[in-house]
Amino acid sequence: MTDATTQMADRRPTRRRRRRAGTAHIVVFLAPALLIYTIFSIYPLVESLRLSLFDGLDDGSAVWTGLGNYARLLFDSNWSVRFWNALWNNLILFFIHMVVQNPLGLLLAALLSLAPRFGGAYRTLIFVPTLLSVVIVGFVWELILSPLWGVAEGMLSAVGLGFLYAPWLGLEDSALTAVSLISVWQYVGIPMMLIYAALLSIPDELLDAARVDGLSGWWIFWKVKLPLILPTLGIVAILTYIGNFTSAFDLIYSIQGVLGPPDYSTDIMGTLMFRTFFGQQTQIGDIYMGATVASMMFFVILVGVTIYLVGVQRRLTRYEM
Amino acid sequence: MKHLLMKTTAGAALCLLGGTAVAQEVTLTVESWRSEDQAIWDNTLIPAFEESHPDIKIDFTPTAPTEYNAALNARLEGGTAGDIITCRSFDGSLPLYNKGQLADITDLEGLENFPDFAKAAWSTDDGANTFCVPMASVIHGFIYNREAFDELGLEEPETVDEFFAVLDAIKEDGTYIPLAMGSADQWEAATMAYTNIGPNYWKGEEGRQALIDGEAKFTDEEFVAPYEQMVRWTDYMGSAYQAQSYSDSQNLFTLGRAAIYPAGSWEISGFTEQAFFEMGAFPPPVQAEGDTCYISDHTDIGIGMNGNTEHPEAAREFLNWVASPEFAELYTNALPGFFSLSNAEFEIENPLAQEFMSFRDNCESTVRVASQILSRGEPNLWNEMWVLSANVLNESTSPEEAGQQLQDGLASWYEPQQN
């Protein structure tokens, strides 16, 4: 952590030198990533967004409808009920991850950073669920929570809490929470690792200084470490937000299927988009409405990320310098 | 982009010409959602076909049922779908034909082997064009553990009252869970409960046609009553049935822990293999003794050809074989429970399958009520039926509300229902 003023002073001559070096190397550094990314990600996505402005006819051709599909999604009650329900469920999912997953990740990372014995083993093992395919995770948890197999029920009964058991995945009130907690179980390793890496990169001299000042371990964590890892916590939060719209789909899809049962209580934007886009059983896929749902998802994510970039991140980086 | 597209189309055309000129042997790829059938195709059906058609090779490449529609659609749009496509019935395939993704096979000679009602499932509404060869229908009913019944001195119930008396007796004894049924996978509730017992109330085809013509409504007594019976079922289903999945139900029954399984006949081969006890089957109980019984005998699976296949000749040859009596017999006996729709006469070996087949002698057949025409709009009626049937079992929606919601959804877009 150099003094801010020295850094500012440093910067001016550097920039001049950089300009002299020409731009060829910038192109070389950027081109390969930009090329692959543009062809295989942006182009197909733009193609999908373009489709949201069209409507399909029975013979497979398309006509321009402008924002007609969006109006349908937001105002036609057949669509809007499902849309707002899915968006709301997504926000609940995000909320549960923010209050359970990330604090848990922070706690585990903080404990690991104390370098306890077998720290490496803990770290390795706690990360294991993150590596598993959702095919496996979904199947395993369904088994454990299943009334038929009786693992969860049996374990609760063993400690005298058998009455607490309920078929959580099948009840409207608890299904979304249950799925969220399974997701937390699977992915808590990610915030843990990110935060752990950030905690380790805090220079020791800073902590030693705090210790010389007579601060206790708890205070050092709150007053010194936490402010320093705030940028990382910001990244974790925004990754959680995005993940809820993108990767949460896989888990719900593999545990609950594409209709988000019971009674759409686990239906999120991802499942809504999927079954609209690709269809299911007698419902024929509608790529145009599917693209519309996808685009709305994109705008919702965009809003969240913008809030982060404009509001939160700018403040965080300033704090860090 | 358009430029590139045109270039590759030209390239593909060239390849096509070269291909037919040089190649003696063609390989046809079969798209299907029946991944369970891989072994049957590889060991029985394909060898039989290739023996009589040495110049055509068949490659059976199924996709899991949950991904089938999505994956097939993507492959059709991208132009990489297989030459032969397994068709869902009625509105599950009609749009593919309309888009030209399924070829017109009206003039296929083998189609003569099928009755009109079978072809109707894969024909345009006016019946003028057919796009898939009917393969099989599945019959709904109840499979029961015969040893459990003998042990408790029970007999196959014929009326609803007898049915609940049997359930009471099993519940009282306590050894078995009376009904192996869950609501977690919503389709079970719609397929094995609502459209299984429903035809007895709405008189099969009569009620279904009345809905299509706009003369009956889902709020009518005959469409609400099956839901009322389902509510009564919940007392006899396993504890925590709300989270019981389809495979849970299957396991519960085949492990001998449940006595009665509301079934589709497709379970027969799996159950015959897994269960260590003798099984029997009975059709959905009627309301009063002597009533005509109606069964859900659903035209479920057909097979057609990709409209853009590079080997239309070979594909037609294969479809003709699928339409032949030889295939009908091979298929039905390899997969007891999928009943061929062909006019061909042959023996069914599996006793349980024979029992299901015998339902047809005494009962009137009908297809699932939401499958034709009624699921063409938004909201999709069949999806709604999944969700609401599960809700009824979960007791979160009452039978009347369920009927009302089905009706509202249908009336919102289906003209004959709008007055």
Place this chain on the structure above:
Amino acid sequence: MTDTPDTSRSRRGRSKSWGTAATVHAVLLGYTIIALFPVIVVILNSFKNRRGIFTEPLALPGPETFSLEGYSTVLSEGSFLLYYGNSLIVTVVSLFLILLLGAMAAHALSEYRFRLNGILSVYMILGIMVPIRLGTVAILQLMVQLDLVNTLVSLIFVYTAQGLPIAVFILTEFMRTLSRDIKDCARVDGLSEYRIFFEVVLPLVRPVLATVAVFSMIPIWNDLWFPLILASSDATKTVTLGVQQFIGQYTVNWSAVLASLSIAILPVLVLYAIFSRQLISGITSGAVKG
């Protein structure tokens, strides 16, 4: 920012009171058990017959319930060795591309000021926000035109495109915090921009690279969708797809299903056990240097 003797960390560990250490271990151990329990249940039950699985799911396989029938079914039916090979090739090559190209791009965006910098930074992040799956139809058409359907190359391209935005995002964030002094010193010494990237910057971001590697690896290894659409042929099938189809084929045969799940889990665990040591040493050495 300067090197500190490694001893401070261990000194700190020793000076902790016994009670705190016990609490720390209790929490970590407790969570480790929660994390591993489901995995152990699967592996344990894969060695039992069907009755054993249902009657005593938590019991060890005993003389009456022990059975390898599940494994024999799996090994006789699926070509799992081939599927592993496919998954491994796709994952390793994609990861290499994501890390190399991602770090290069992040370096350009964080180090140099040029006119398009701001726009390109935002452009690269866009991909995080939309699941690439939405572009499936266009991707498939593209692959058909490039004649890449049913090849592993098609998967590698898609996964690289999918992994790049998040790699660039994280790496840019970290690279911005790197001290400029070291790079400027190198420039004064006359090192080319390329050598600065490979010899100065890359070693500095190694811990982050390791982290990005692990995170990018997971969705690639576990993806079900693109193998299904782009490379579902038997020769190009990945493990995840193989297992999924196997489950579909043997819904009621749980010995076989659990055996196939175990077979899919084990190599991941072995690879991770080997890889994690590299990862951790990367993180720690980087931390000391950084």
